[in-house]
Amino acid sequence: MKKIAIIGGGAAGFFTAANLGKELGKQTVIFEQSPAPLQKVRVSGGGRCNVTHACFDPRELVEFYPRGKKELLSVFHQFQPGDTMEWFESRNVPLKVEEDNRIFPVSDNSMSIIEALMKEVEKNQVEIRLSENVLKIEKKENHFLVHTKSEVLPFEKVIFTPGSSVKSMDILRNLRHKIVKPVPSLFTFNIKDERLKDLMGISFEWSEIAIPQFKLEAEGPLLITHWGLSGPGILRLSAWGALELNKANYEFSIRINFIQQDKEYCIDFLNELKLEHAKKLVQNINPFSFPKRFWHRLLEVCKIPVDLTFSHLNKQQIQALATELTEGIYQVKGKSTFKDEFVTAGGVDLKEVDFKTMESKVCPNLFLAGEILNIDAITGGFNFQACWSEGHIIAKHLESIN
Structure with missing residues (x-):
C-alpha cells in the first residue's frame, strides 16, 4: 500500500507533490483525469502564467479574497508570495513584477512554471497517472480505497485537489463533508x-x-x-x-x-x-x-x-x-x-478544515487544497497563491509526521 494519493493534477496538487521530498514522493501517486496536467497554469495570464502578486503582508493579502479571508491569514503567515518567488527563482525560473504588481516568469511563458513543477515532482519520484478518473473514495478504519475506472487502490492518506467539479463535490459529500453550493466567481x-x-x-x-x-x-x-x-x-x-x-x-x-x-x-x-x-x-x-x-x-x-x-x-x-x-x-x-481564469465561489465549508495543516476535521488523513475549498479571489495571481500556500503546508506537515 502506497502512502499518499493526490487527486487532481493542478496547481495545488503538483505543488504539494513538488514539496514532499523523495522519501514521501516515491510513495505518492497523482491522479489527473485529463491527458495533460496543470491546464489552468498553462492558460493563466494569456499563456504567460500570473504566478502570484507582489503583496507580502498577509494582513493586506487576505483583503483580495472575497471568501476565505480569515482562514487564509494563518496560511499566508506560513507561506506567502515572497516564499513563492523564492521557490521558483531558486529553481531557475526568474520572475518579474509588473506595474500592477502581478508577477510573471521573465520568459512570459507558462511552460517555465510547468517545467519547474514537473522537474521537482519527477525528482521526488512521484508517480503521475494521467487520464485517470477517480470515481469514488472510501474511508476504511485505517486507510482509504481510491476507485478508478480500472482498479481499486489502498492509500494511507488522500490529498484532494481536483478543482470544483460537481463530481468532486459528490465524492466529498460521501465522506461526510458539507458543501457550500458552488457558483461562478469570475x-x-x-x-x-x-x-x-x-x-x-x-x-x-x-x-x-x-x-x-x-x-x-x-x-x-x-x-x-x-x-x-x-x-x-x-x-x-x-x-x-x-x-x-x-x-x-x-x-x-x-x-x-x-x-x-x-x-x-x-x-x-x-x-x-x-x-x-x-x-x-x-x-x-x-x-x-x-x-x-x-x-x-x-x-x-x-x-x-x-x-x-x-x-x-x-x-x-x-x-x-x-x-x-x-x-x-x-x-x-x-x-x-472568463475562460482563462475560471474560478468558483463555494466548495467545502471552511469550518471543516484545520488550516494549520489543511487536514479535514471530519475525515482524518484527508487533506484539502485549491478550488475544492470555499475560497476564491479576484484576478491577479491570488488564486494561484492560495494553491501554492495550501499545498506547501500539506507537504511540510506530512514530512514532519513521516
Missing part, C-alpha cells in the same frame, strides 16, 4: 445596449463601476466586448458579488463613471470647453482621450448633431453628456465565463 457581464454596439475592442485605462442594488463598487481597466463588458474592474465586481449576482440570476443594473470625476466637475469642465473652443465642432474635440468611436457614440446618444459647435451646446445637452460620462446606467442580462 465572469464578464452580458449587456445589449446601443451605446456599446459595434464598439468591441475599445478599452478604458481606468473606470469606476458600481452595482447600486447590492452596494458593490470596484475600479480598474474596462473593456467593451462583443457580448458586453469585461476587464479587471468588471471581474473584481463579479468576484465580490458572486453570491448576490447568482441569486439575482445575473440580471441587474451597473453604473459606470468613465472619467473618475463627479458629475458637477464634469459639467463645469464641459462649460469651460464651451468657452475655450466656442467655434470648434464638438465631435472634433475629444477632451477625455477616448477612442473617437466612443466619443462620437456618446454625442449621438445625447442627441448632439455632428455639425454642432461648442458655443451652441445647450444646458440639457451638457447635463446629458455629463450623466453619460459619470453616471451611465447599463442593464446586465447574463454572464460569460
Whole structure:
C-alpha cells in the first residue's frame, strides 16, 4: 500500500507533490483525469502564467479574497508570495513584477512554471497517472480505497485537489463533508445596449463601476466586448458579488463613471470647453482621450448633431453628456465565463478544515487544497497563491509526521 494519493493534477496538487521530498514522493501517486496536467497554469495570464502578486503582508493579502479571508491569514503567515518567488527563482525560473504588481516568469511563458513543477515532482519520484478518473473514495478504519475506472487502490492518506467539479463535490459529500453550493466567481457581464454596439475592442485605462442594488463598487481597466463588458474592474465586481449576482440570476443594473470625476466637475469642465473652443465642432474635440468611436457614440446618444459647435451646446445637452460620462446606467442580462481564469465561489465549508495543516476535521488523513475549498479571489495571481500556500503546508506537515 502506497502512502499518499493526490487527486487532481493542478496547481495545488503538483505543488504539494513538488514539496514532499523523495522519501514521501516515491510513495505518492497523482491522479489527473485529463491527458495533460496543470491546464489552468498553462492558460493563466494569456499563456504567460500570473504566478502570484507582489503583496507580502498577509494582513493586506487576505483583503483580495472575497471568501476565505480569515482562514487564509494563518496560511499566508506560513507561506506567502515572497516564499513563492523564492521557490521558483531558486529553481531557475526568474520572475518579474509588473506595474500592477502581478508577477510573471521573465520568459512570459507558462511552460517555465510547468517545467519547474514537473522537474521537482519527477525528482521526488512521484508517480503521475494521467487520464485517470477517480470515481469514488472510501474511508476504511485505517486507510482509504481510491476507485478508478480500472482498479481499486489502498492509500494511507488522500490529498484532494481536483478543482470544483460537481463530481468532486459528490465524492466529498460521501465522506461526510458539507458543501457550500458552488457558483461562478469570475465572469464578464452580458449587456445589449446601443451605446456599446459595434464598439468591441475599445478599452478604458481606468473606470469606476458600481452595482447600486447590492452596494458593490470596484475600479480598474474596462473593456467593451462583443457580448458586453469585461476587464479587471468588471471581474473584481463579479468576484465580490458572486453570491448576490447568482441569486439575482445575473440580471441587474451597473453604473459606470468613465472619467473618475463627479458629475458637477464634469459639467463645469464641459462649460469651460464651451468657452475655450466656442467655434470648434464638438465631435472634433475629444477632451477625455477616448477612442473617437466612443466619443462620437456618446454625442449621438445625447442627441448632439455632428455639425454642432461648442458655443451652441445647450444646458440639457451638457447635463446629458455629463450623466453619460459619470453616471451611465447599463442593464446586465447574463454572464460569460472568463475562460482563462475560471474560478468558483463555494466548495467545502471552511469550518471543516484545520488550516494549520489543511487536514479535514471530519475525515482524518484527508487533506484539502485549491478550488475544492470555499475560497476564491479576484484576478491577479491570488488564486494561484492560495494553491501554492495550501499545498506547501500539506507537504511540510506530512514530512514532519513521516
